[in-house]
Amino acid sequence: MADRTIEDLLREEYFDLLPDIRRVVQELEAEIRYYTLSTSRSLKSPERLEVTSRIKECESALDALRRHQESRAFDTDRPELYTLSALPDLAGVRILAFPRGRLSEIDQALREHFPSWKSDPVRDENDLMFSYYGYCAEASDKVQGEYQIVSMLTGLFWQVEHSAIYKPDPKLKGIAQSLEMRKRTAEVYGALQRFEQEFERLVLGERDFPS
Amino acid sequence: MKQDLLKQAGYAYNFNRMLYVNRQAKKAFSVEFIDDNDENELERHIREDGDRGEWRFYFNSPPSESVRRELERTLG
Numbered sequence: 001m002a003d004r005t006i007e008d009l010l011r012e013e014y015f016d017l018l019p020d021i022r023r024v025v026q027e028l029e030a031e032i033r034y035y036t037l038s039t040s041r042s043l044k045s046p047e048r049l050e051v052t053s054r055i056k057e058c059e060s061a062l063d064a065l066r067r068h069q070e071s072r073a074f075d076t077d078r079p080e081l082y083t084l085s086a087l088p089d090l091a092g093v094r095i096l097a098f099p100r101g102r103l104s105e106i107d108q109a110l111r112e113h114f115p116s117w118k119s120d121p122v123r124d125e126n127d128l129m130f131s132y133y134g135y136c137a138e139a140s141d142k143v144q145g146e147y148q149i150v151s152m153l154t155g156l157f158w159q160v161e162h163s164a165i166y167k168p169d170p171k172l173k174g175i176a177q178s179l180e181m182r183k184r185t186a187e188v189y190g191a192l193q194r195f196e197q198e199f200e201r202l203v204l205g206e207r208d209f210p211s
Numbered sequence: 212m213k214q215d216l217l218k219q220a221g222y223a224y225n226f227n228r229m230l231y232v233n234r235q236a237k238k239a240f241s242v243e244f245i246d247d248n249d250e251n252e253l254e255r256h257i258r259e260d261g262d263r264g265e266w267r268f269y270f271n272s273p274p275s276e277s278v279r280r281e282l283e284r285t286l287g
Binding site: 067071072075076077172174177179180183 | 242
C-alpha cells in the first residue's frame with residue numbers, strides 16, 4: 001500500500017480532534033456570552049453586540065496549516081512536523097460590536113477572565129481588533145480556542161469577503177497577502193473606521209445635547 | 212514602495228505560493244521575507260546576480276530540499 005500523504009494524516013487528525021473542537025467552541029461561546037452580559041444589557045440604541053462562533057472546517061484547517069509554511073507546501077520528507085493542533089483557531093468565537101467605542105470595554109471584561117491567553121500581534125495590527133488564543137481547561141488540553149473582538153462593520157466586511165470570494169474558491173486566499181491587496185484592504189478598514197467614528201461622534205453628540 | 216520595486220523589476224505575485232516571482236531571473240521572494248526586510252535590502256537582493264541555471268529563494272527560513280524541488284517544478 002502506498003504511503004499516506006501528509007494531507008491524509010492531517011485529515012485523520014482533524015476527525016480525532018473534532019470532539020475536542022466542539023467542546024471548546026461550546027465552552028468558549030457560553031463563557032463569552034456570560035461575561036459580556038453586563039455590556040449587552042447596558043447597550044442603548046443603535047449600539048449592538050453579537051457573539052458568533054464557528055468550527056474551522058477540515059479542508060480549511062489543512063489549507064491554513066499549509067499557508068502557515070513559508071513555502072505554502074508541506075515537506076513530504078518530514079510529516080512529523082505538522083499537526084493541526086498548532087492552529088490557534090480551530091474553535092473560534094467572534095464578538096462584533098457597534099460602534100467601535102465598545103471594543104475596549106469588552107476587551108477589558110474578557111481579559112479578566114482569560115488572563116493567561118496570548119494576544120495575536122499579527123492579527124491585532126492597525127488596531128483592527130483584539131484577538132486572543134489559549135486553552136479552555138475544562139474543554140480540552142489538545143485544542144486551543146480563539147476569540148476576536150472586532151467592530152461590527154469590519155467583521156461583516158470579512159464575512160462578505162469570505163462568502164463572496166474565499167468560500168467558493170479557497171485557493172484565492174493567498175491573494176489577500178499580496179502587497180497590493182493589503183494596501184487596498186487597509187484602505188477599506190480605514191474608510192469603515194472613519195465612518196464609524198463619525199457616526200459615533202454624531203450619535204453621542206445628539207445624546208449629550210438632546211433637542 | 213516595495214510593490215513598485217518588485218513590479219518594476221518584473222516580479223509577479225503567485226497567489227498560490229504567496230511569492231513574488233521572476234521566472235527569467237529565477238528568483239522568488241516570500242511575503243514574510245519582504246515584510247521583514249526594508250526597501251534597500253529588498254532592492255539589493257533584486258539586483259544581485261543569480262546563477263541563471265538555479266532558482267534562488269529568498270525566504271526567512273530556507274526551504275528544505277524536497278520543498279525546493281517541488282517549488283522549482285511548480286514555478287518552471
